[in-house]
Amino acid sequence: MSTEIVQLVEQAGPYVTAALGSYGGAVLVRAQDAAVDGTANVGRRVLRAVWQRLGGRDRDALEQAVQDAADDPQDADAGGALRQQIKRALREDAELMRELAALLPAVPAGSVTITASGERSIAAQTIGTAITGDHGTAANAPEAGGTAANAPMAGGTPANAPVTDRTPADGTPADGPEAK
Known part of the structure; x- marks a missing residue:
């Protein structure tokens, strides 16, 4: 052909x-x-x-x-x-x-055609950070000063974030009142 x-x-x-x-x-x-x-x-x-x-x-x-x-x-x-x-x-x-x-419109020499098809699909010749879904956030994206390694996962918590405080908002230690 x-x-x-x-x-x-x-x-x-x-x-x-x-x-x-x-x-x-x-x-x-x-x-x-x-x-x-x-x-x-x-x-x-x-x-x-x-x-x-x-x-x-x-x-x-x-x-x-x-x-x-x-x-x-x-x-x-x-x-x-x-x-x-x-x-x-x-x-x-x-x-x-x-x-x-x-x-059909003339295609310039060396041009690239990119097509995205389907629900929530994305397409680009190059993609920096792409976030899809209902609860995505770009707060830790490289463009916002973060790194891909500490970008939020499902649930909104970075997957490898250091745990520095396990105290709940009510002030009670996570291990119970007697843990103080």
């Missing part, structure tokens, strides 16, 4: 995903929606261009792949099947490849 096809399908991926999220399975037949962001509309145009070039069984296969991917966006197999349908169409139609390349 041509490297150019693989790169084009990878470049189109985020646009197609946005289109499926915005338009659902109707992405192939719905008109462009001004209320939908530009990314989703580019993805809709990519899918429609492929769909319009296909006929018969190939068109039916693409429609089914689009529906499956729209029904379960977290299903990697459904997304892979859709990408495979797009690759097949591109291998068979060199003009379609030029058309899709013209629809």
Whole structure:
């Protein structure tokens, strides 16, 4: 398979995903929606261009792949099947490849594409401190003067913090009143 096809399908991926999220399975037949962001509309145009070039069984296969991917966006197999349908169409139609390349924004040479997908996911080319969850804190993060070694763990207490005082807030020694 041509490297150019693989790169084009990878470049189109985020646009197609946005289109499926915005338009659902109707992405192939719905008109462009001004209320939908530009990314989703580019993805809709990519899918429609492929769909319009296909006929018969190939068109039916693409429609089914689009529906499956729209029904379960977290299903990697459904997304892979859709990408495979797009690759097949591109291998068979060199003009379609030029058309899709013209629809997609130009990628600067040496650029990096980073995609985060899923609940609470994060992505970056480089990450200093990343904290996710409901009770995260950056108080001991290196950027705040702390170190990764004493960053809070679950429960909010540094995992290796020195124990300097075991006296509860009420003043009673931890080992009982007679421990004084």
